[in-house]
Structures are given as structure tokens and as C-alpha cells.
Amino acid sequence: MLLSKLILLPAAVASSVTVYMHSVPSTSSPQTAVIPSPIPLVQISYDADQTTGTIVSYTPPQGSYAPDHLLRIGLHGNKEGTWMGILASAASFAEVYTKKFVVHLDEKGEPYHVGFSTSDKGVGEELEVLVVRKEAGPKPVLNKPVVLNADGRIDSKEPEKSFLQKYWWMIAIFLVVQLVAGGGKE
Template sequence: MLLSRLILLPFAVASSVTLYVSSVPVSSDASIVPSPIPLAQIEYDVDQSVGTLASYTPPTGSYSSNHLLRVGLSDSKLGSWRGIVTSAASFSEQYHKKFVIHIDEKGEPFHVGFGTSDKGSGQEVDIEIVRKTAGPKPVLNKPIVLNAEGRLESKEPEKSFLQKYWWVLALFLVVQLVSGGGDGK
């Protein structure tokens, strides 16, 4: 087992992919950031859940909470953008940043997530790789079987003695009341 991992190690490293995340302002004001700028270069191995940060350049300027930035992927083939919108204040020095790269079955990125938390000890930026997984499947009961008439095919519950022969007991009581039993005199 260890030998097979050592043999496959060069292929695992060769399958790492580099991802570029860009920061683009939401507003149409061209004076803030004129074009998308590279924010981070992230390398990850398709088989691992943690990536490495090759380069990180935080956006410069004011970190005001009302200035919004788009963080995501630009797909040059489709001409589309995928990602999230966050406040520029998220890139302030007081926050710990975390990039979440969502990859599909082939290892291609299809979405980028970004989050911040209070800065503590450790790295300034964390990278997490999340594989696309199937959602939960519903638990189904046994199918309902109908007979030819369209009714449920079920056994009727066993009846007790009283439920079966109540009419005999009622007839016996009626006969006793009607006959009167005789006076005996």
C-alpha cells in the first residue's frame, strides 16, 4: 500500500491545478478599480481537501463597509463569472480570511466561497477544497400493492368470539324475553 502511494505520488502532484481569483467592484465607478485584478493564486491537489496559497495580494484602498467587491472565477471560455460579493472591509488586517474552492467530479472549480473571522494565531489566509457530492436521498417505504379491483390487498384482522357470534347472543336474549319463562303456577 505504501509502495503504491509512493509510485503514484508524482502523478498526484502533476494533477494540481492553479486557480486565479479576481476582485472586481460591483459599482460602475471605474475610478475605484478599473479592471479585475488578481487577488490570489491557489494551487490544490484534486485528491486533497486543503490547497496552498501560491500568492496573495489583498486589494488596496479604503476598506469601507459600503464598498462591495466581487470575488470569484472568470471563465474565459464561457465569458461568465462565478463567485460571491463581499464587503471591502473583509480584507482588512484585523480579519482572518478563508477561501473555499468548490470542485466537481473532474476536479474543475465551479464556485468560490469567501469568509472571514477574527484574527488569531496561525496563517492569515486558509484554503479549503470541497468536492461536489450527491445530496441526501429520500428514504422510501415499501410500495403499496393494490388488487385487481384497485383496493388494498390486506388481511382482515382476526375477529373475537363476541364479534363473530353477537347475533346469536342477541337472538337468544330476544327469545328469552318474548317467551317469558312461564309462571310456574
């Protein structure tokens, strides 16, 4: 399947990323970790211009862990000891869930973060991959600059008013006078 995507997209450059899993020591017994060091969980092949990726290999967590045991899922950073990812419970890897990996890419198309979520298993695939590229945020819309005249004041040209806007008060006085004058003749 990966080969067919590479053939159909000759101009695209396929990249891959390995997502690791590491056990978080339990508070009841901090010395024992079920998974002693980070192990590869899933290898994902992606094209930075596409919104989906392909699972190359997937090794679900194996071992004796409780459903509430926490697992770190993420990427090793460029610097020694850095970890970019999230925490998930071991119960998230049960067979009843669809697992979704989200690979976040920077402007260069390099992964800088990975996300993980689950949902009830439906008709779709057991594993899904979503690729999200970093985009610039919204920019503020600023007002027009204030233009001053030669005196250093703002030019305040009033918009032209209609006849009713100019003389509404004269019309109102005329109508009141007509009502009062007309009421006295009876």
C-alpha cells in the same frame, strides 16, 4: 511547501485556480472604479481529492478604497463576461482578519464557484483554503409498492393477536360482574 505536497502525493493530480478581484463602482461616483479591471487576488493550488489547498501567490487589494467599498471576488467563467463569486467589503482585507477562500468543485474536479469569509485573527495562518467537492443530494426514501391479489384488492392479513388482545373485553366484563356480585353479599 507545494513541492513537498506534490512529492508526497504522486498519484494525485494538482490543479490550480486563480481568484480575481474587481471593484464595484460606488453609487456616489459610478464613473470611478478603484480597481478598473479584474486583477488576480490569489492563486490556489489544490488536489480535487483533498479538502485543503495551498496558496501559491496572494496580492492583497491595494489602493485608496473606503472600508465600506465593495469588491467582487470570484472566477471568470468559460463564457465571455460571466463571473462566479461573491461580494465582500474592502474592510475584510484588513490585517486583523484571517481570510478563508473556499473553492467549490464540480464532479469533474473543475472549480465552478469561489467563496470568501473572514474571522478574527488567532494563532493560525493569515490565509486558509478549503476545497469542497459537489456531492449528490439526499434521495427520497420511497415506500414499498402496493401489491394486489388476483381480485385486484390489497391482501390484508391481520397480524396474529395475543390472548389478551383478543379477549380483553371479556376479562373486563368478568371483573365488573365479580365486583358487583361481591358488593351485594355484605
